[in-house]
Amino acid sequence: MTQTPLNAITALRKAGFPTDALPSLQRHLGAISSADDRLHAGVNLRTLAAEAYREQGGSTFRLAVVSNFSYQTIADTLRSRLLARGMLPEFYLSDYNQYHYELLNADSSLYRSSPELTLCLLDGHSVLDELGPNWHPEDIEQGLRNKLHQLTQFAEQYHQQASGLLVFNTLPLSGKTLQQCLDYRGRARISRWWAQFNADLLALAETYRHVFVIDTQSLLSADFPLRDDRLGFYARTLMSNELLDALAGEVAAMVFASRGMAKKCLVLDLDNTLWGGILGDDGIEGIQLSNSATGEAFVSFQQVIKRLSAQGVLLAISSKNERENVINLLQQREDMVLKIDDFSAIVANWQPKSDALQTISELLNIGSDSLVFVDDSAFEREEVRNQHPQISVVDPGSDPAEYAAALVIGNHFCQLELNPEDYQRSKLYQTEAKRKSLRNASTSLEAFLAELQLKLRLFTPQGQELARVAQLSLRTNQFNMTTRRMSESEVQAYLAQPQHGIIALQSSDRFGEYGVIGCLFYHREHNSLWIDNFLLSCRVFSRQLETAALNHFLSWAQRQGCEEIRARYLPTQKNQQVADFYTRHGFTLSEGNAQFSEYCHALEAPAVVPNHIELIASYQETPL
Incomplete structure (x- = not known):
C-alpha cells in the first residue's frame, strides 16, 4: 500500500527526524493538501530541533502569535506550511488572551523575542467580551471604536519596539451575534458599523508601513464554518481549524515574501x-x-x-x-x-x-x-x-x-507590495530576447557591450523608490554580497542612521529600460567607508554595470577624504559566483573564515569606469 505523506512524516518523527531524511520532509509536506493533514503534520513536527535543521541547510524564522483565544492550531499549521518551503518557525506563543499586555508593554516577552513577524489574531469576542451582557447595538458601535483605537496603539508601540511586520486580521461578524439582536434595523446598524470597523482596520496598512491586514471574510467559504461551537465553548478555540489553516496560508505567504521567497x-x-x-x-x-x-x-x-x-x-x-x-x-x-x-x-x-x-x-x-x-x-x-x-x-x-x-489559493507569487517595475517584468524579459539576438550576432563580448549603448544612473533613492530597494534586498540571491534581507521600514530605518546611505542603480540601453537593477548600502566610520551590502539583478549580469558603480563609488570615497573601503562577503548556496567580486576589483582579504570574508581597498590606484557605459551620478551631492 502506498504510504501517505502524513504517514511518512509520522515515521520520520518516530525515527527522531534523522538528518539524512530531512530533504524528503519538504517533499512530503508539499504533497499535503488538506487542513486536517497539515494540522497533524504540524503536531508531529513540534519535536524537530532548530539546530539540527539549520545544520542541514534549513533556515529559521522568528514568528510571534498573540490572540484573545486558544490558537495552538494555527501554530501547528504554520509549522507545516513553512517547513514545506524549507523554513522552520521559531515561535513565541503568548499566553491566552494576553495580546493587550504583550503589544503595549515595551518590556514584554514578545518584544524581547525580536520577532520578524507578529500575528495578532482576534475574533469578534475581542469586542463583545468588553461589553456588558445586555448590550445594545449602540454599545457595539462604541466597542468597535474602542477596539480600533486600541489596535492603532498596538501599531504605534510595535513600530517603536520592533523592526518586524505586524499582521492583524479583520473580525468576522458571526450570524449568531447578529441574530441576538431582535431588531432588524438594529441588525442593519450593527452590520454597517462592523463593516466600517473592518474597513478602517484595513486602512491601517496604508498608514503604517509595517502593518498588514488579512481580510478574514474573504477566506470564509461554504465549505467550512467560522467556528465549531463545541470547540469554542469547551476549548476557547474561536475559529474553525479550516479557517485557521486558511489564515496560516496567508501568514506563510507574508513570511516568504518578507524573506524574498515569493515565486517568480x-x-x-x-x-x-x-x-x-x-x-x-x-x-x-x-x-x-x-x-x-x-x-x-x-x-x-x-x-x-x-x-x-x-x-x-x-x-x-x-x-x-x-x-x-x-x-x-x-x-x-x-x-x-x-x-x-x-x-x-x-x-x-x-x-x-x-x-x-x-x-x-x-x-x-x-x-x-x-x-x-x-x-x-x-x-x-x-x-x-x-x-x-x-x-x-x-x-x-x-x-x-x-x-x-x-x-x-496557494499565494505562491504574493509580494508585500508591488512596485511599477513588477508590472513591466514580462515586457523586460521579452526585450531581453532582442539583446540575446544582438549578442549572438556580435563578434565578441566587447563589440556586444559597445553596441548596447549602456547607460547607468546612480542616485539616492527616496519615497516610493525605497520599496524597490527593499524588494531587491528580499528577492536578489545570486549577486547579493551579504544576503541581508530588509523590509521597506527597515530600509527607512537604515537610512535614518547617521552617516548611512544607499546608492540605487538604474540602467537602460538601446532596447529600453532595465529599471532599478541594484543598490549599494554603505556607512562611514571615521576615515573608513563600509559597504554593508551590494546587490545586482541577474537580468543585467555580464554588462560590467557593477564594476562601473563600484569604481565610481571608490573615486567618490577618495574625494570624501576616506582612507579605505571595507566590505564583507557572506557565502550562501546561491551567491558563490560573486565570491571573488571584491578581489577582482582591487580589494585585499583582511580576515576570513567559513562564515564571512572581510576585504579592504586602500584607495591608492584610480578606479576607472568602463568606457562602454555612460554614467550619470547624483548621489555624490549628499556629503557624508
Whole structure:
C-alpha cells in the first residue's frame, strides 16, 4: 500500500527526524493538501530541533502569535506550511488572551523575542467580551471604536519596539451575534458599523508601513464554518481549524515574501491544462477553448493567468508536444487568451518534465525554487515533485472550472507590495530576447557591450523608490554580497542612521529600460567607508554595470577624504559566483573564515569606469 505523506512524516518523527531524511520532509509536506493533514503534520513536527535543521541547510524564522483565544492550531499549521518551503518557525506563543499586555508593554516577552513577524489574531469576542451582557447595538458601535483605537496603539508601540511586520486580521461578524439582536434595523446598524470597523482596520496598512491586514471574510467559504461551537465553548478555540489553516496560508505567504521567497515563474502544461484535448491527436482546430462549454472554463483559467502575468509573474511552457505544433497553435488560435509573446520560455519536447523545468530555470536565469508547476497529470506532478522538491507543484483538480481557484489559493507569487517595475517584468524579459539576438550576432563580448549603448544612473533613492530597494534586498540571491534581507521600514530605518546611505542603480540601453537593477548600502566610520551590502539583478549580469558603480563609488570615497573601503562577503548556496567580486576589483582579504570574508581597498590606484557605459551620478551631492 502506498504510504501517505502524513504517514511518512509520522515515521520520520518516530525515527527522531534523522538528518539524512530531512530533504524528503519538504517533499512530503508539499504533497499535503488538506487542513486536517497539515494540522497533524504540524503536531508531529513540534519535536524537530532548530539546530539540527539549520545544520542541514534549513533556515529559521522568528514568528510571534498573540490572540484573545486558544490558537495552538494555527501554530501547528504554520509549522507545516513553512517547513514545506524549507523554513522552520521559531515561535513565541503568548499566553491566552494576553495580546493587550504583550503589544503595549515595551518590556514584554514578545518584544524581547525580536520577532520578524507578529500575528495578532482576534475574533469578534475581542469586542463583545468588553461589553456588558445586555448590550445594545449602540454599545457595539462604541466597542468597535474602542477596539480600533486600541489596535492603532498596538501599531504605534510595535513600530517603536520592533523592526518586524505586524499582521492583524479583520473580525468576522458571526450570524449568531447578529441574530441576538431582535431588531432588524438594529441588525442593519450593527452590520454597517462592523463593516466600517473592518474597513478602517484595513486602512491601517496604508498608514503604517509595517502593518498588514488579512481580510478574514474573504477566506470564509461554504465549505467550512467560522467556528465549531463545541470547540469554542469547551476549548476557547474561536475559529474553525479550516479557517485557521486558511489564515496560516496567508501568514506563510507574508513570511516568504518578507524573506524574498515569493515565486517568480508559473510553468504550465498545455494539453488538458491550458486547453481541453490533446494537440497531437485533436489538431489545432480540435482543441477545446471557446468552441465548447468545457473550453470556456479553460479560457477563464487563462484569463486568471493573464492577470498574474500583468503583475510580474513570468510564464513558461513545459509540454510533451512537438514545438512547431505548439508555436503554430499559439499563433493561429485567436480564442487563446495567452499569446506566444506572453511566455518567457517555451520547452516542448519528449523529455521528462523535471528536465524541462531545469531548462526553464536556466533560460530565465532564476533558481528552480522560484518555479510553480501546474499539470493535470498526477504522474507528471509526482515526477517533478520527486526530482525537484523545491518547486511548488499545483494539482489543478479534475474539472477545469476549479483550476483557477487551485492556483491562486496557494499565494505562491504574493509580494508585500508591488512596485511599477513588477508590472513591466514580462515586457523586460521579452526585450531581453532582442539583446540575446544582438549578442549572438556580435563578434565578441566587447563589440556586444559597445553596441548596447549602456547607460547607468546612480542616485539616492527616496519615497516610493525605497520599496524597490527593499524588494531587491528580499528577492536578489545570486549577486547579493551579504544576503541581508530588509523590509521597506527597515530600509527607512537604515537610512535614518547617521552617516548611512544607499546608492540605487538604474540602467537602460538601446532596447529600453532595465529599471532599478541594484543598490549599494554603505556607512562611514571615521576615515573608513563600509559597504554593508551590494546587490545586482541577474537580468543585467555580464554588462560590467557593477564594476562601473563600484569604481565610481571608490573615486567618490577618495574625494570624501576616506582612507579605505571595507566590505564583507557572506557565502550562501546561491551567491558563490560573486565570491571573488571584491578581489577582482582591487580589494585585499583582511580576515576570513567559513562564515564571512572581510576585504579592504586602500584607495591608492584610480578606479576607472568602463568606457562602454555612460554614467550619470547624483548621489555624490549628499556629503557624508
